[in-house]
Amino acid sequence: MVYFVRTAGPKDVDQVHKLLIETFHSAYDGIYGAETVEKLLQSWNSPSAIKERVGRKGGEFLVADSGRDIGGMGFAAVYPEMDKTVMLHQLYVKPSAQGEGVGRDLFAELETCFPNAEIMRVEVALQNERAISFYSRLGFVEVDRMEEFGGPNSGLPAVVMEKRLPQ
DSSP: OOOEEEEOOGGGHHHHHHHHHHHHHHHHHHHHOHHHHHHHHHHHSOHHHHHHHHTOTTEEEEEEEOSSOEEEEEEEEEOTTSTTEEEEEEEEEOGGGTTTTHHHHHHHHHHHSOTTOOEEEEEEETTOHHHHHHHHHTTOEEEEEESOTTSTTOOOOEEEEEEEOOO
16 A cells, blocks of 8 residues: 655544554553553553644654555654754554555654754664664664653663764
């Protein structure tokens, strides 16, 4: 299926929410268990949280749209604590569209959305080897590790990766 990358809007919230439910369970049930994944979905990916991100100043929320469905999504925003750094908060592709270049296409567009940024940073669940491999192929390198990915007391360790952006 062919997907076109475009900026997300409020009308996309429900489809993005469904996509995130499917992809989170596919990616993380085996790592954290379905119960923990449900809690993460409720706190990180509720429709209201998605809607807030879609309209956030200093951010870019993209979807891969076939005209019939949303096959992937990406959200990045300027990182307030680090000058010239953009945080890639989310990049998810539904399982049936993985391996078709959807994630690569979303990232390629996000990479161009912040012309003043020098670095893009992403935090990846330590056990998510597939995502770490994906980001490595895009040119990211590990720069740090953290014990509490997603917030205090999460118990979710992560790898911090960065990529220098073209100027």
